[in-house]
Amino acid sequence: EAGVTQFPSHSVIEKGQTVTLRCDPISGHDNLYWYRRVMGKEIKFLLHFVKESKQDESGMPNNRFLAERTGGTYSTLKVQPAELEDSGVYFCASSRDAGQLGTGELFFGEGSRLTVL
Amino acid sequence: KNQVEQSPQSLIILEGKNCTLQCNYTVSPFSNLRWYKQDTGRGPVSLTIMTFSENTKSNGRYTATLDADTKQSSLHITASQLSDSASYICVVRAIGQNFVFGPGTRLSVLP
Numbered sequence: 001e002a003g004v005t006q007f008p009s010h011s012v013i014e015k016g017q018t019v020t021l022r023c024d025p026i027s028g029h030d031n032l033y034w035y036r037r038v039m040g041k042e043i044k045f046l047l048h049f050v051k052e053s054k055q056d057e058s059g060m061p062n063n064r065f066l067a068e069r070t071g072g073t074y075s076t077l078k079v080q081p082a083e084l085e086d087s088g089v090y091f092c093a094s095s096r097d098a099g100q101l102g103t104g105e106l107f108f109g110e111g112s113r114l115t116v117l
Numbered sequence: 118k119n120q121v122e123q124s125p126q127s128l129i130i131l132e133g134k135n136c137t138l139q140c141n142y143t144v145s146p147f148s149n150l151r152w153y154k155q156d157t158g159r160g161p162v163s164l165t166i167m168t169f170s171e172n173t174k175s176n177g178r179y180t181a182t183l184d185a186d187t188k189q190s191s192l193h194i195t196a197s198q199l200s201d202s203a204s205y206i207c208v209v210r211a212i213g214q215n216f217v218f219g220p221g222t223r224l225s226v227l228p
Contacts, residue, residue, distance in 0.1 A: 004160070033215075033216075035218075041220070042121075042206075042218045042219060042220040042221065043161075043206070043218040044218065045215045045216065045217075048215060056215060058215075059215070091160055091161075093160075102148055102149065102210045102212075102216075103148065103149050103166065103168060105163060105166070106151075106163065106216070107163075108153075108160035108161045108162070109160050110158075110159055110160045111158075111159075111160055
């Protein structure tokens with residue numbers, strides 16, 4: 001069974017440009033999460049999809065970030081326009097279970113490293 | 118505010134030795150606590166998941182403990198190997214909320 005895959009693994013862009021990150025969750029996982037780790041800080045939640053619906057997007061930093069999950073399969077996270085503080089590693093994770101207790105296994109991708117110059 | 122703290126920030130041990138990593142949390146109402154291992158440049162990989170009723174769980178040489186009363190957890194690594202060098206992240210979930218990540222403990226195992 002394929003794991004969570006993310007693309008690109010590393011992206012270097014200039015301030016003001018646009019970048020789109022993609023995540024393919026494990027097949028059959030309705031729940032898809034985006035997280036971000038900024039240099040020296042802990043991993044922080046960005047948003048949570050259940051199928052194609054945004055369950056919780058309280059972690060999205062501002063309206064320069066747009067996440068979509070058309071058809072409830074893969075997801076994209078677009079940053080437009082990128083700023084210096086957006087640099088970091090963006091992780092995607094998926095799981096089957098995300099009920100109130102949320103005890104299901106959470107599987108992470110390898111991350112997409114974004115560097116904004 | 119829901120927070121997860123970990124100690125030490127970093128740790129260096131010799132191959133074959135044991136070590137214990139600590140996690141304190143203020144996440145409430147508590148649902149479950151997880152320990153993840155993250156190798157450099159890779160995504161986190163789950164080691165253990167514990168719910169309120171569990172106070173010990175093992176995964177090979179890794180043993181996690183949970184004290185829900187004091188809101189503390191530990192991860193004990195036995196007979197460390199070079200491949201254990203990684204960051205170990207404590208993650209706590211509150212009921213109906215999202216996961217809260219600790220800053221991690223960076224472990225280096227030297228030959």
